[in-house]
Amino acid sequence: MYEFEYVRPQTVATAVEQGGAGQYLAGGMTLLPTLKLRLAQPGRLVDLNALPELQGIRVDGNVVRIGAMTRHADVARSAELRRAAPVLAELAGGIGDPHVRNRGTIGGSVANNDPAADYPAAVLGLGATVVTSAREIAGDDFFTGMFSTALAAGELIRRIDFPVPKRAAYAKFPNPASRYAMAGVLVAETAGGIRVAVTGAGPCVFRVPEFEAALTRRFAPEALDGLEIPSDGLNQDLHGSPEYRAALVTVMAQRAVAHAAARG
Numbered sequence: 001m002y003e004f005e006y007v008r009p010q011t012v013a014t015a016v017e018q019g020g021a022g023q024y025l026a027g028g029m030t031l032l033p034t035l036k037l038r039l040a041q042p043g044r045l046v047d048l049n050a051l052p053e054l055q056g057i058r059v060d061g062n063v064v065r066i067g068a069m070t071r072h073a074d075v076a077r078s079a080e081l082r083r084a085a086p087v088l089a090e091l092a093g094g095i096g097d098p099h100v101r102n103r104g105t106i107g108g109s110v111a112n113n114d115p116a117a118d119y120p121a122a123v124l125g126l127g128a129t130v131v132t133s134a135r136e137i138a139g140d141d142f143f144t145g146m147f148s149t150a151l152a153a154g155e156l157i158r159r160i161d162f163p164v165p166k167r168a169a170y171a172k173f174p175n176p177a178s179r180y181a182m183a184g185v186l187v188a189e190t191a192g193g194i195r196v197a198v199t200g201a202g203p204c205v206f207r208v209p210e211f212e213a214a215l216t217r218r219f220a221p222e223a224l225d226g227l228e229i230p231s232d233g234l235n236q237d238l239h240g241s242p243e244y245r246a247a248l249v250t251v252m253a254q255r256a257v258a259h260a261a262a263r264g
Contacts, residue, residue: 005044012051012158016133019046020154026069026108029100054107054158059084062164068107068157072096075106086263087126087168087186091118094172096179107157110142113149113204115235116180120205121170122162125186125197129161146203165190169259171252172200175239182240183248187211187256189219196253201234201245211253219261221254 005022009015015024022044025031034040048054054069057078064085066075075081075092082089095101095109095118109119110130123130123139130137133156142150151157165188172184181200188195196211214223228250234242 002038002041004042006047007044008047008050010050012053012133012156015046015048015051016154016156018044019156022046024048024108024111024156026111027071027104029096029104029108030112030114031108048156057081059164064088064162064164065159066106066162067159068110069105070107072101072104072106072109073098076101085126085162085164085168087165087170087188087260088122088162091122091170091186094118094170094174094179100179106160110160111149111151111157113143113147114180115146115203115205116175116178116182116184116200118170118172118181118184118199121181121184121186121197121199123160124205124207125170125188125195126162126165126168127188127190127192127195128163130157131159131161132157143205148204163190167260167263169256169263171255171259173248173252183245183252185249185252185256187215187253187260189260194219198229198249198253201229201249203233203235208249208253215257219257221257221261224250224254224257 007018023042025045025047055067058065072092072095076089109117128139130142137150168188170186172181183201184199186197194212194215196208199205229246231242231246234245236242
């Protein structure tokens, strides 16, 4: 094992100060295996687990505020969240397995921006705002590419603010082993209109304007009949071809619409 400095700051200000020359450790579900394989070799590891101010769920009127260090399991079982924005609780409940849900955090997932992670679809699909130690970043501007975001070096996610949608649902086709999304689609009717966000199918989460336009005209699964995203540039691996993932996106979108429509 290579050498690195391990620090466990007691305040957010100290964490930000120490994070510029290191890497933040949240739940560790991605970072620790990456360190083990030596795919990452930070000189300093900044453990965020002693910062309670980064944890918790709060509903303020039409906005749900979730601290960056809030575990997936806490999001999934929050009664307050299930009343205000059940799509978030349902999405969190389908992440990984119990071990991952009890250790992984929403901020770590969003900052890592794995192509097949679930939370990026929620951030983009609900038009959320990522609140950091330095600024507020609109969800539409946050995800910039595979494992890439708008975060600057040392910038720390404090919380994510989700506008409460009129109705929304998430559907994914999970890899049977990892539970990562081979294609996951969040469909939401928001104050600003219909939003459709796709994860798992491409190198980075993305919206589908054609689906959004069709669902604006008629919010029903049938509105997407005959529509399919281009397969060019979609992910390809032993689990599925780009064409397969393109077909999955339509199916998952229709399932999400059906679920959201049933909410009234």
